[in-house]
Amino acid sequence: MRVALIQMSVTADRARNITAACQHIRRAAEGGADMAVLPEMFCCPYDNGCFRAYGEGAGGPAQMALSQTAAELGIYVVGGSLPELEGGKVYNTSFVYGRRGELLAKHRKVHLFDIDVAGGQRFMESDTLSPGDQITTFDTEFGLMGLCICFDLRFEELSRCMCLRGCQAIIVPAAFNMTTGPAHWELLFRQRAVDNQCFTLGCAPARDEGAGYVSYGNSIAVDPWGTVLCRADEKETILHADLDLARIQAVRQQLPILSARRTDLYEIGEK
């Protein structure tokens, strides 16, 4: 399975971002990708002041463009994320399209990114966004895939549930920043891959030093052994990762972690 992680530049021009995303998906397909992944908020600046204004409802222009591009090219598209409007609320939502352009899955970020690091990054998604309440997986001819958005990856229970459902890979449209990116980005992708003996795939926007929120970039693919298969720098690029899915069973057989869990013991219990 070949996956293209599209580390694209995100501008203030929504229509231009959507057009650029579709052009990148075309290049990914020409490069033999089965699946193209876009970054978190691929058509909207990552800014609380923009989310509602750039948002769209069901069947909005970004969703239509991604669906049509998926169908035209016969490729899976994990549509990064975009601000989704519903019932007066705004969600950080990833739409996934199958090879015929059909909507396969929709994940609303469940853990909102509310952090305040001393001397570093502060962001409060909950000022404008509402959380989702579903664990999201979707089926392909390669097997089941798990999907979460950026900060969601920090919550190990979510990835574990996906893998216990049978996911082969955890796909993460994301946008870490210059405080937490250097400290935790690679660590988290490797950690979730090693814990669950699955592939992890992170796709971030290219870095724009002039933006209010500066993306770390460094889109990444990690295998079930925790080996980094490929990793971008901060610039705009398309990263192609070839996933040898047989590695999952091989690693799980040689180092039986999931099957050796003592679920009879894992309760907080009394001191």
Ligand SMILES: NC(=O)CCC(=O)C(=O)O
């Ligand atoms: N957009 C996000 O959720 C950012 C998450 C992040 O940077 C982190 O450190 O976690």
